[in-house]
Amino acid sequence: MPAENPHDDHEHGSPEHDHRHNDHEHPTGFVAALRDLARPHSHDAAVSIDSALESDARGVRALKLSLVALGATAAIQLVVVIATGSVALLSDTLHNFADAFTSVPIWMAFIVGRRVASRRFSYGYGRAEDLAGLVVLVFIAGSAAFAAYEAIDRLLHPAQVRFLWAVAAAGVVGFVGNELVARYRMKVGRQIGSAALVADGMHARADGFTSLGVVAGAVGVAAGFPAADPIAGLVIAAMIVLVLGDAARSVLMRMMDAVEPAILDETEVALAGTEGVEGLGAVRIRWIGHRLHAEAEVVVDQSLSVAAAHDIAERARHRLLHEVPHLASAIIHADPCGHDGRDPHADLAHHAGGLATRPAYPATGRETSPSAARASR
Secondary structure (H helix, E strand, C coil), X not given: CCCCCCCCCCCCCCCCXXXXXXXXXXXXXXXXXXXXXXXXXXXXXXXXXXXXXXXXXXXXXXXXXXXXXXXXXXXXXXXXXXXXXXXXXXXXXXXXXXXXXXXXXXXXXXXXXXXXXXXXXXXXXXXXXXXXXXXXXXXXXXXXXHHHHHHHHHHHCCCCCCCHHHHHHHHXXXXXXXXXXXXXXXXXXXXXXXXXXXXXXXXXXXXXXXXXXXXXXXXXXXXXXXXXXXXXXXXXXXXXXXXXXHHHHHHHHHHCCXXXXXXXXXXXXXXXXXXXXXXXXXXXXXXXXXXXXXXXXXXXXXXXXXXXXXXXXXHHHHHHHHHCCCEEEEEEEEEECCCCCCCCCHHHHHHCCCCCCCCCEECCCHHHCHHHHHHHC
């Protein structure tokens, strides 16, 4: 039986464990609220530890509710479009229908991601979610281009709009519906670690801006300034591009196996604090879909038996699964300490191939971790 790890008997709600939001403060106030509306604050490391199945179920539920909510919003707007003949509102309605249907590729990706890993796809099918994120980016870019086109066309070919009060009311409905869906999608996406779902939420927020533009245009036209509608449309297109930039960064960084340094820091802290670990070698971690996968080298006493070294590696893996949110798997390799002066990797040094590695540092607790070292400076 492996030795009992004193760190395993921890409470997940303890201050030591619940550290994900305590290392920085969020700005407050009206200006910060406006900034969050256009470019929401994001934590790539989410706030809860869910099983893969539970995460998938929450993601699918968010997509289903979003599809129904945005479909209803667009249907209400379509009725007003027929009554008023508003081209701007028609554009917004089409945006909302398109946004509702962006749920479909991500929904399909969640379903595909549940498939059991095969010999061809040995890491599973989680990358389908990242591909769905690319589809969402295309929809956001299309929304920006279409909004700009409609605005320019309206400038060149002015058109009269009937029942301006109804157009403005429909625009408010569109904004509220999109904003509620956006907040829900992004909240669930961050909680389950889904970049694609967060990007889809940003798309809904972009279409919400379009709805506000409809309201601004209707007010301007009512005040005797017909060009107000297309000018507002151009401003909206620019705001959608800003949303596209944030969403693209999130999706593309995920596809490039990028993680927030804080995730790597807490992984190293957990490994370094494991009983029997004398140091760390290379530690790598990446997202596949909305689950994290880690590979790490730990240094152990070279005099230990294979079984004893394996027990230490298993304790380290168990601790990671407890302390790192969204971690689905961890491969832990035990290296001998090399107290005899021999480099255990010398024979393979010429096969490094440019992979990023770093010298092992002693694992004597949190004080020696990279994050702790930075905090002390």
